[in-house]
Amino acid sequence: MSIRTPLGRARGLGSAKTGTDHWWMQRVTALALIPLVIWFVVSMIIVTGADHETALAFIGSPINAVLLTLLIIATFYHGQLGLQVVIEDYIHSKWLEVALILLVKGAAIFLGVASVYAVIAIALGG
Amino acid sequence: MATNNRPLSPHLQVYRPQLTSTLSILHRMTGIALALGTLLLVWWLIAAATGPTAFDNVQNFIGSIFGRILLFGWSYALFYHLCNGIRHLVWDSGNGFELKTAYASGWLVVVASIVLTVICWIAGYAMQGGV
Ligand code: HEM
Numbered sequence: 001m002s003i004r005t006p007l008g009r010a011r012g013l014g015s016a017k018t019g020t021d022h023w024w025m026q027r028v029t030a031l032a033l034i035p036l037v038i039w040f041v042v043s044m045i046i047v048t049g050a051d052h053e054t055a056l057a058f059i060g061s062p063i064n065a066v067l068l069t070l071l072i073i074a075t076f077y078h079g080q081l082g083l084q085v086v087i088e089d090y091i092h093s094k095w096l097e098v099a100l101i102l103l104v105k106g107a108a109i110f111l112g113v114a115s116v117y118a119v120i121a122i123a124l125g126g
Numbered sequence: 127m128a129t130n131n132r133p134l135s136p137h138l139q140v141y142r143p144q145l146t147s148t149l150s151i152l153h154r155m156t157g158i159a160l161a162l163g164t165l166l167l168v169w170w171l172i173a174a175a176t177g178p179t180a181f182d183n184v185q186n187f188i189g190s191i192f193g194r195i196l197l198f199g200w201s202y203a204l205f206y207h208l209c210n211g212i213r214h215l216v217w218d219s220g221n222g223f224e225l226k227t228a229y230a231s232g233w234l235v236v237v238a239s240i241v242l243t244v245i246c247w248i249a250g251y252a253m254q255g256g257v
Contacts, residue, residue: 004181027215027218029216030211030214030215033208033211034208034211034212037204037208038208041201041204041246045246045249045250045253046253048184048250048253048254049185049254050179050191052174052178052181052182055174055181056174058189059171059174068171074169075164076164079157079160079161079164082157082161083157083158083161086154086157086158111164111165111168114168114172115168115171115172117175118171118174118175119170119171119175121175122171122174122175125175
């Protein structure tokens with residue numbers, strides 16, 4: 001038996017093991033996504049149906065390449081945090097929950113890096 | 127920990143659906159749809175980096191009837207999630223919780239997301255010079 005009081009054990013981050021970081025980053029990325037998504041939608045309307053050359057010129061221009069990269073990072077960060085909460089809410093088998101969360105995080109990193117790589121390759125290649 | 131005999135909240139189905147609860151679950155559903163929709167963006171970018179043939183394949187897919195329906199769904203999901211996300215952020219700042227305000231902002235989200243989607247598709251078709 002420990003002589004530590006329940007309060008002593010619950011101090012710091014307690015049994016949750018983590019603080020408000022997850023919640024906070026979901027809001028920060030949401031805030032960043034508001035202007036980025038508006039810019040993205042307007043841009044997509046303008047390049048809709050573009051041929052390959054026009055698309056390369058759009059993606060590769062410095063300002064668009066930077067904004068696209070930011071959009072990709074914010075989207076996958078935000079989406080991955082959001083899907084984690086959904087999985088935690090509905091999946092009640094512990095191992096499946098952990099496996100799915102790892103899968104979502106892995107996929108977000110893989111797809112995010114692949115997309116950013118594509119943008120950089122186009123920006124530097126053109 | 128004994129998990130079997132703890133009191134449980136009633137199943138969601140026993141509640142009459144209300145605007146507020148419907149919009150809440152829609153936020154979750156559109157979030158999941160958007161996460162899947164990122165695949166199209168990833169495909170589009172990688173195809174553009176790969177070359178003209180790969181790029182034509184995505185453009186043909188997006189331009190097909192099926193592609194347009196998917197894109198229409200995603201564009202609505204994006205506008206809904208954007209508008210309702212802003213509503214969430216206002217709540218997070220501690221405002222807008224009065225019942226009347228929550229309903230008013232809810233209806234505003236419904237109308238704004240539909241109007242924005244329609245405007246975008248009209249603008250998209252206008253940019254392309256017709257259907
Ligand atoms: C357009 C800008 C966006 C804003 C302002 C926004 C805002 C938010 C907010 C505030 C939440 C938390 C809701 C809650 O407390 O339950 C959230 C959840 C979520 N978002 Fe977004 N979001 C945006 C874009 C996106 C995009 C592009 C994706 C796709 C990757 C996405 C996927 C999700 C997911 C999966 C959730 C979790 C849903 C849940 O827990 O019920 N969001 N979003």
